[in-house]
Amino acid sequence: MARGRVTRLTACDVRFPTSLGAHGSDAMHTDPDYSTAYVTLETDAEDGLKGYGITFTLGKGTEVVVCAVNALAPHVLNKDLGDIVGDFRGFYRQLTSDSQLRWIGPEKGVVHLATAAILNAVWDLWAKQEGKDPRTLSSCIDFRYISDVLTEEEACEILQKNQAGKKEREAQMLTQGYPAYTTSCAWLGYSDDRLKQLCTEALKGGWTRFKVKVGADMQDDVRRCGLIRDMIGPEKTLMMDANQRWDVPEAVEWMARLAEFKPLWIEEPTSPDDILGHAAISRALAPLGIGVATGEQCHNRVIFKQLLQARALQFLQIDSCRLGSVNENLSVLLMAKKFGIPVCPHAGGVGLCELVQHLIIFDFISVSASLENRMCEYVDHLHEHFKYPVLIQKACYLPPKDAGYSTEMKEESVKKYQYPDGDVWRKLLAAQGK
Numbered sequence: 001m002a003r004g005r006v007t008r009l010t011a012c013d014v015r016f017p018t019s020l021g022a023h024g025s026d027a028m029h030t031d032p033d034y035s036t037a038y039v040t041l042e043t044d045a046e047d048g049l050k051g052y053g054i055t056f057t058l059g060k061g062t063e064v065v066v067c068a069v070n071a072l073a074p075h076v077l078n079k080d081l082g083d084i085v086g087d088f089r090g091f092y093r094q095l096t097s098d099s100q101l102r103w104i105g106p107e108k109g110v111v112h113l114a115t116a117a118i119l120n121a122v123w124d125l126w127a128k129q130e131g132k133d134p135r136t137l138s139s140c141i142d143f144r145y146i147s148d149v150l151t152e153e154e155a156c157e158i159l160q161k162n163q164a165g166k167k168e169r170e171a172q173m174l175t176q177g178y179p180a181y182t183t184s185c186a187w188l189g190y191s192d193d194r195l196k197q198l199c200t201e202a203l204k205g206g207w208t209r210f211k212v213k214v215g216a217d218m219q220d221d222v223r224r225c226g227l228i229r230d231m232i233g234p235e236k237t238l239m240m241d242a243n244q245r246w247d248v249p250e251a252v253e254w255m256a257r258l259a260e261f262k263p264l265w266i267e268e269p270t271s272p273d274d275i276l277g278h279a280a281i282s283r284a285l286a287p288l289g290i291g292v293a294t295g296e297q298c299h300n301r302v303i304f305k306q307l308l309q310a311r312a313l314q315f316l317q318i319d320s321c322r323l324g325s326v327n328e329n330l331s332v333l334l335m336a337k338k339f340g341i342p343v344c345p346h347a348g349g350v351g352l353c354e355l356v357q358h359l360i361i362f363d364f365i366s367v368s369a370s371l372e373n374r375m376c377e378y379v380d381h382l383h384e385h386f387k388y389p390v391l392i393q394k395a396c397y398l399p400p401k402d403a404g405y406s407t408e409m410k411e412e413s414v415k416k417y418q419y420p421d422g423d424v425w426r427k428l429l430a431a432q433g434k
């Protein structure tokens, strides 16, 4: 039984000055400061357990997400955790349907990021208290707007069917882990020397799958992609990420030029809202053997539904902090299974690897039951600020063993990086004369 009444909700603006090293930079986000709106839930239960939730932001604007979390707080405060998770679908619907706040969404943008942060904290707390079965899991999903492609019965059927072989898949995860790829070598703002050095290290570390940022300048892309392909050789996997830089025809032309470097996919070639544009790009690039990947800025399950219906993507990238937490991610994993599209989650940022490892390992054990064409992103930053950081072994995620959603940050990190009063920011802002 879930225990306790929610007595307190706090939200902190925590920012890491990653832009100083060009970490995380791409063709559209040239100076991200990886940040999070960090939510803590407390209850009056005697176990003293707390739930921690994050969402991912790039610096400025985190204060807006914190504000939205506070605006949603009355839906959570004074509620029994048992009542929340006892009708999780209803609670999800309540949070996403606040009749005034939904005007500044609905189920997208700041208000949805805030929803994700709160719900991630609820899942963390609940997961620390107890385990879940297929019926409970499907009862957490809001099937509104997706029942034309996935019903509750179908969801239960998928989960139930995969009870067979679950033990073997669990054992496989515990020994081998879930395959990962690295994005850490080739951020757009890194010099060629840096790229070479990081690539050499990654190869030594056993990495076999690499992602490179493209899209700002063709000559740069040709040089950098050539450099990486030479270093990793013809057999290893290369992915490219344009972060929404192009129009549809431009995406096709640009990728035709980069096809010689044999990318497995082009990620976010154009606006994340352009479903038919993604479908057109998918069709044009299929003869070149290049797939389209997208999802890190996909608003919600409805857009994923349409991307799947329109055959607009060949790799689906869920995001643990943009969708409405585990609830909405579950619905997308199940739809992807139904359409036979592999899920390769977006990760990195602050804590995205920590959270998404739970979802993707669950996907393998209980939904997809396959590793074909599947891998999870890994980025080598900011794990030291988490109490239960991810464990990578031979380029694979090892399953997390601590109860919860791995969302809890170290107290001293939150204090030090809190914006604008933490030590790190006080110094940086003073140095900038602010």
Ligand SMILES: C[C@H](O)[C@@H](O)[C@@H](O)[C@H](O)C(=O)O
Binding pocket: 023, 024, 025, 026, 029, 032, 058, 183, 241, 243, 296, 346, 347, 348, 349, 377
């Ligand atoms: C601004 C961020 O670092 C993005 O560039 C990053 O999430 C990226 O798209 C990725 O796929 O890892």
Ligand SMILES: [Mg+2]
Binding pocket: 241, 243, 267, 268, 296
């Ligand atoms: Mg990306």
